[in-house]
Amino acid sequence: MISLVLEDMTFEQDIRELLMAFYPGEKYIYTDEDSILSLFLSKDSKSYNIKIKSEDNVLEFISPLRETKFDTKNDLKRNIYENLLNLGNADLPWGTLTGIRPTKIVMEMLENNMPLEDIKKHLKDIYLVGDKRIKLCIETAKNEFNILKKVDYKNGYSLYIGIPFCPTRCLYCSFTSYSITQWKKDTDTYIEALCKELIAVSKMYADKKLQTIYMGGGTPTSLEGYQLSKILNVVKNNFDLSNILELTVEAGRPDSITREKLEALKAAGVDRISINPQTMQQKTLDLIGRQHTIKDIYESYRLARDVGFENINMDFIIGLNGETLEDVIDSFTKVKSFDPESITIHSLALKRAARLNTENKREIMDNDLILSMINTATDTCADLGLEPYYLYRQKNMAGNLENIGFSKPGKECLYNILIMEEKQTIIACGAGTSSKIVFGDGRIERIENVKDPKLYIERLDEMIMRKESMHGID
Numbered sequence: 001m002i003s004l005v006l007e008d009m010t011f012e013q014d015i016r017e018l019l020m021a022f023y024p025g026e027k028y029i030y031t032d033e034d035s036i037l038s039l040f041l042s043k044d045s046k047s048y049n050i051k052i053k054s055e056d057n058v059l060e061f062i063s064p065l066r067e068t069k070f071d072t073k074n075d076l077k078r079n080i081y082e083n084l085l086n087l088g089n090a091d092l093p094w095g096t097l098t099g100i101r102p103t104k105i106v107m108e109m110l111e112n113n114m115p116l117e118d119i120k121k122h123l124k125d126i127y128l129v130g131d132k133r134i135k136l137c138i139e140t141a142k143n144e145f146n147i148l149k150k151v152d153y154k155n156g157y158s159l160y161i162g163i164p165f166c167p168t169r170c171l172y173c174s175f176t177s178y179s180i181t182q183w184k185k186d187t188d189t190y191i192e193a194l195c196k197e198l199i200a201v202s203k204m205y206a207d208k209k210l211q212t213i214y215m216g217g218g219t220p221t222s223l224e225g226y227q228l229s230k231i232l233n234v235v236k237n238n239f240d241l242s243n244i245l246e247l248t249v250e251a252g253r254p255d256s257i258t259r260e261k262l263e264a265l266k267a268a269g270v271d272r273i274s275i276n277p278q279t280m281q282q283k284t285l286d287l288i289g290r291q292h293t294i295k296d297i298y299e300s301y302r303l304a305r306d307v308g309f310e311n312i313n314m315d316f317i318i319g320l321n322g323e324t325l326e327d328v329i330d331s332f333t334k335v336k337s338f339d340p341e342s343i344t345i346h347s348l349a350l351k352r353a354a355r356l357n358t359e360n361k362r363e364i365m366d367n368d369l370i371l372s373m374i375n376t377a378t379d380t381c382a383d384l385g386l387e388p389y390y391l392y393r394q395k396n397m398a399g400n401l402e403n404i405g406f407s408k409p410g411k412e413c414l415y416n417i418l419i420m421e422e423k424q425t426i427i428a429c430g431a432g433t434s435s436k437i438v439f440g441d442g443r444i445e446r447i448e449n450v451k452d453p454k455l456y457i458e459r460l461d462e463m464i465m466r467k468e469s470m471h472g473i474d
């Protein structure tokens with residue numbers, strides 16, 4: 001337990017998130033009670049006065065009030081960070097950066113033609129980012145920058161189609177996902193509602209260029225082949241696809257993939273799919289409730305190649321319960337034989353709604369171990385000729401690290417960059433989806449659809465009206 005006693009709450013979230021990075025999994029209280037660490041903060045006309053009390057140490061220091069809130073905040077975070085190191089904590093790979101889009105900071109600097117040396121210095125001096133993360137962040141942002149340069153994204157938009165069903169619920173899942181077994185007989189009704197929403201959106205956005213489509217979930221391939229064809233035909237018959245740059249479907253779970261479904265996707269023009277092993281260790285797959293075998297991964301991948309897919313992504317998670325460094329080395333040795341066009345590496349995020357949390361199965365790994373695992377994974381990507389092209393972080397992430405998308409040059413997923421860098425309006429249809437409207441001045445508004453598919457079907461008109469009310473003012 002960590003206690004925060006703050007006289008001024010302006011930077012409460014920033015302080016808490018920084019402490020969360022040093023002490024993953026701890027609970028926070030706002031009274032001076034028995035805890036492994038207490039942070040007291042008071043304020044006078046010139047500075048913040050801070051006291052940090054650990055079990056065997058007390059540190060007191062000040063942090064100045066600067067002219068801008070930005071400078072005051074970053075000074076405060078740096079001062080707390082350095083004092084936490086004095087208590088014996090190890091450096092964090094991302095320093096004081098706790099936001100989810102570190103590449104956004106670098107992208108802005110690249111767009112303003114800032115020299116690379118100055119960007120590196122900024123990341124080091126202001127945020128205390130470690131050298132490896134500076135290199136990764138700049139390399140990723142440069143790739144994003146060069147990809148976006150070729151796309152007229154400002155005049156376009158993207159479409160997300162949500163299929164909230166999966167064969168089983170994975171232990172770490174915090175997405176909108178309902179059992180396909182329980183929903184089986186009602187999926188046609190869901191698809192009918194989804195198609196109505198898609199048609200309404202196609203009319204609303206008829207004057208804009210649709211550039212990317214991403215069907216995710218859940219696991220879209222939980223549906224039958226004819227159902228996938230139906231949705232994609234509605235898209236084909238109602239949207240102008242002459243400006244489409246990519247159409248991705250998250251096949252996701254190998255236990256949901258069949259030749260018939262892959263052929264339906266191929267026939268509908270899908271040019272990028274994901275087949276996600278998460279790990280190549282059977283004991284881990286069993287533990288996390290994936291209910292498929294390693295053989296299924298090889299088989300579904302072979303089928304996808306056989307059907308003609310030339311752009312396949314594979315997702316992996318680092319920090320899964322019970323995995324050792326040797327397991328990760330073994331998984332990534334096996335990945336080499338697939339030679340996929342892209343690999344996305346996730347550091348496990350401990351989300352509140354996940355069964356890992358609700359069933360008390362959280363296992364917090366040592367930060368150094370997670371770092372070695374991530375290094376194994378990223379080295380494999382480099383060996384396969386894959387380059388980082390998008391990156392984001394989440395709260396409560398194992399090792400306080402990041403998720404990184406690696407790809408062969410030219411095989412990147414543009415949708416992933418557009419959503420992460422918040423460069424383009426993304427209209428999302430289906431239960432549990434969230435549309436993001438990006439305005440000309442950079443302002444962003446979200447429109448949420450209800451999560452429960454049953455409620456989504458019942459309240460479809462309202463979901464459409466929410467989108468209509470926002471349309472035309474962006």
Ligand code: SF4
Nearest residue numbers: 166169170173177218
């Ligand atoms: S496949 Fe993905 S969406 Fe489905 S339960 Fe597992 S983590 Fe959640």
